Amino acid sequence: MIPVLPDRSLPLSRRQLLRRSMLGLSGLMLSGGLSSCGWRLGNVQNRGIIQSAANEMFIYTWAQYVDQELLKAFQTTSGIRAVTELFDSNEAMLAALQAGKGATFSIIYPSEYIIPEMRDKKLILPLDQSRLAGLTNLLPHLRQSPNDPGNRYGIPFSWGTTGLVYNSEKFPEAITDWDDLWKYKERLKRRMTLLNDPREVLGAALKSMGYSYNEKNPDLVKKAGEKLLTLKPYLANFTTDAWRDQIVAGDLWVAMGYSSDAGPLLQQNPKLKYIVPQSGSSRWVDLMVIPTTAPNVEGAYQWINFVMQPDVAAATAKRLAVTTPNLAAIELLPADVQHDPVAYPPPEILDRCEAMAFLDRSTAEVYDQAWLKVTSS
């Protein structure tokens, strides 16, 4: 897939909207259909391991996370030529993997909340901790994630918070919480956007009502959906990456976004501010995992260890504007970056944030239904 850059002046987003097409889907379903041994056409299964050259490796990742420089440096040290392919949502990645596409990749960069599902479906390998170096450098709170305690399946690469970016010039009153969106909705009419993501947006609404980002009570989730419906007429859009150039240009005044996207924007337009709402928000981690069918497991370990090297991690964090989970690397960064509250928030802010939890099927369906109501009406 080819990433499309809407505005060259902005760095890539973690969730850059890719050029998607349903054609890819039909091809993907086909490969599953053909390889299924049962009589059902639609049963999709992983294919067997694909043999590939030991000096070659495929990486499935977000648009922001790997660049040519990193690939080149890796080839110099390991002799392995790594090639990336991009995805723009965990769900698309999972669907592709289910259809057997994972067989080509040796490294994948999923988000934390989807790890349990990948683990339960045996799509990823438990990591051999003895082959990993520098785990102790990881930030303590990232070592004990409820979704992957002890980093058994994934090694964090990037992390951050979800919050609100606002233009302090257009909107001088400080925005501090989710409820400010409702409070100032008349003035912010068609000047604000929320993420295009059911978990994040419903979670934010739940937080604003004093509940958990991962609330399992269907009635409360429904209520959160209803609350969002009262804000909907005042929204400009639900979008995960199209808000960025519009808020820099001053067309949007408030946007819900990831800290990793907010950081570079704040540098472009000093009038912009990023806050993690008072009532709480989510923190997210994107990790590196090795799929069960990885053709080059050895290379995958080499890649993880390479990326984890403090100097490499620090350089990558600077170049790609990601927040590194590597303490040793953070110490190598300039002081102003180390103390940037957007990229490296202090503990009191992190304490307000919940990690997004994996939801069981019936709860997930409640979220889906609520989201459908919010977006479809």
Add this chain to the structure above:
Amino acid sequence: MPSAKSKDKDRTPAWLVRWLEPLVLLFPAGVWLVLLLVLPTLIIFELSFVPGIRPGDLVIPSGLGNYLRIFEPLTLLVIGRSLLFAIGTTVFCLLLGFPVAYWLGVIAPKRWQNLLLLAFVLPLWTSSLLRSYAWISILRPTGVLNSLLASVGLPSLDLLNQMPAVLIGMTYSLLPYMVLILYASLEKLDRRLLEAAADLGATPAQTFWWVTVPQVLPGLAASSLLVFINALGDFVNPELLGGPSSMTAARLIYNKFLGATPDWGMGSAMSTMLIVMVTLSIALLIKYGDRRATDL
């Protein structure tokens, strides 16, 4: 007659040729079609009978639940919105495309036609996503359009993130198809018929209405249908330009397959419904599209 017999043996029997010929000729395209169209469609059809299926689940068809869900008010609202967008886009494409195609096909000098046509088709070479982003920067409150309006002292327009922006984006994306097909149709228009109409007393407007339009009716129907179908399937423009209330059937199907709310069963049921609708309209077009084709 032994000699005649051996001769017959060397030759492939006529009945075999009759069967082999189409088989050989159609085989490559046929394989392509079966692998990439028929099979996926069958898979979608099968999945449409599985309630709440997600990637990796076992496929156990069990009833029409997914189809019944299509008739829930919310889904109907989404489908209605899709139809509105698609019909609106088709009408705008017709209104904008017909004069252009007419000018290109009937009036423009021959040597300019190819160049002008190329200019018109050029936007098709860019990614649809890129085009949508371009429209964002044109339509946004402080964008190109409003700067232009302000410079001539006109009030600004708030179009982005609303239905007008979707219609603008989709019309822009699909106008080249409309122009191309209409051009092909108008270019074949028999000018002598226009003269014949004038000769019989028809003013240019009457000629246009009573001769030109009926003559290019098949082209009009084909291009409108193509635009309509493409507009129905477009999910990029509604998502990027349409604002919070722009959920369409295509977007919903996308979300059901690759989005954050996976439900392949529901997505397949909606897909099947769309496929049936589109197939029916194409079948109708083929059957009743061209009255002139009727022969003795």
Add this chain to the structure above:
Amino acid sequence: MAQTVPHNYSETGLNLGFDIELRKVFKVFNGEAAVRGVDLNIRRGEFFSILGPSGCGKTTTLRLIAGFELPTAGDILLRGQSMVDVPPYRRPVNTVFQSYALFNHLTVEENIAFGLRLKKMGRGDIQNQVREALRLVKMEEWAKRLPAQLSGGQQQRVALARALVNRPTVLLLDEPLGALDLKLRKAMQMELKTLHRELGLTFVMVTHDQEEALSLSDRIAVMNRGRVEQMGSPSQIYDRPHTRFVAEFIGDTNLITGKIEGAHPTMLWITSAEGRQFKVIPVDTGNKPLTSGAVVISVRPEKIHLQYEPPADGLNYVEGYLKNLLYLGTHVNCQLQLTSGETLVVQLPHGFEIPPPDTRLYAVWRPEDSLALPNDS
């Protein structure tokens, strides 16, 4: 549309009984003159033909009358009124097009009713007139058919009916029979003639078929290279061609080039290139009489007699050998190889006993049976 022009004729009050007058009409296409100074007067009720080879400007002339082309210079009058500023749909003429130009999306009936409907005529009237027109061209039983379901001859009849039903002042016919096979063409010629007589309308027909023009027309204009070479009745055109072109184009003729040696109002003495003397009685062409210079002598094959001995004094003759015989059904032509090297075509009289090939023969004609024409090519 067959609006009937009021009978107030020309502004000068002169009524010469002309339906159509072309005055010094020029038509230039991209710097190339297709019509160069054509003057035509077409009388009311006559069957007028414009005859010429392809590219002579005859169709352009017809299109100028119909209004599909505007003259570059000159004037076109219909019943004394200038038509130059009148668009085709307001001219009281109707056209039968070369390829019929029937509306293929309409039935026979609807095609014929097309003009009447535009005139906002009542439904009943339209029905009656369409029925009448169908009867006129003997197409009643085909009323409900589409043009694609008709044969060429039938389409021709519909085209005729579609034009005639509007009762035009003048009916224009552009190679109306060109697409028909010989037998059908002959039959349709008869019908055209009958229609013309019954309706009493002015017919203007464009054709390249001299036989068709000669047999149908009251008068003929022969065009060549954008000019009218000669206008007159069929017999005038055939027997008294004014130019070498007309002589050659209409019927068969033998041309002998020569020079005028002596001229008298009643006789011209001409010497051919080989020095043979000929006598020709001059014909009044309305132009300045020929008295000197290069000329061609035109002798029609049927005016020549063959004999075995040289003729008595006072007759023109050449000598040659019998070569090919051409059987033409009603008569036989033969080619005579002249001693000068040229060939002469002679129509053998009925009952002439055909001599063996290479017989030496004398071709003889009277001075009044040949014409001297300026040799302008």
